Amino acid sequence: MVDVHSKKIRSYNMSRIKSFGTKPEVFIRKLLHSNGYRYKLTTKVYKIKPDVVLSKYKTCIFIHGCFWHSHKNCKYNVTPKSNTTFWKEKLNKNQQRDKRITKLLNKENWKVIVIWECAIKKN
Numbered sequence: 001m002v003d004v005h006s007k008k009i010r011s012y013n014m015s016r017i018k019s020f021g022t023k024p025e026v027f028i029r030k031l032l033h034s035n036g037y038r039y040k041l042t043t044k045v046y047k048i049k050p051d052v053v054l055s056k057y058k059t060c061i062f063i064h065g066c067f068w069h070s071h072k073n074c075k076y077n078v079t080p081k082s083n084t085t086f087w088k089e090k091l092n093k094n095q096q097r098d099k100r101i102t103k104l105l106n107k108e109n110w111k112v113i114v115i116w117e118c119a120i121k122k123n
Helices: 007-015 023-034 084-107 117-122
Strands: 052-054 059-064 111-116
Touching: 023 052, 023 059, 023 117, 059 084, 059 117, 084 111, 111 117
Parallel strands: 059 111
Antiparallel strands: 052 059
């Protein structure tokens, strides 16, 4: 299927997608702070950069976008109709990386909390 946007418009749209400081992340950080939790943002834990690190509780929080991390049975997890082979591979690699990261952190006795974008949007 042909993309509905020109390459220039598609490039612009993709450049607007942020990887840090997204609305769901900011919402969770404000919620944590208002409840008395103090956290770190740019801390690496075993070469992994969680969205929020609660060092005192040895906890890493990941705020996952439903599309980018292929949230099962979610209306925001839609495979694009153009270049599907690329997207399936990309999203599959993201899922594999997420599993690997969770396993490593659990092995090192870190708690891992994953918050999905759709859960934040519902509330």
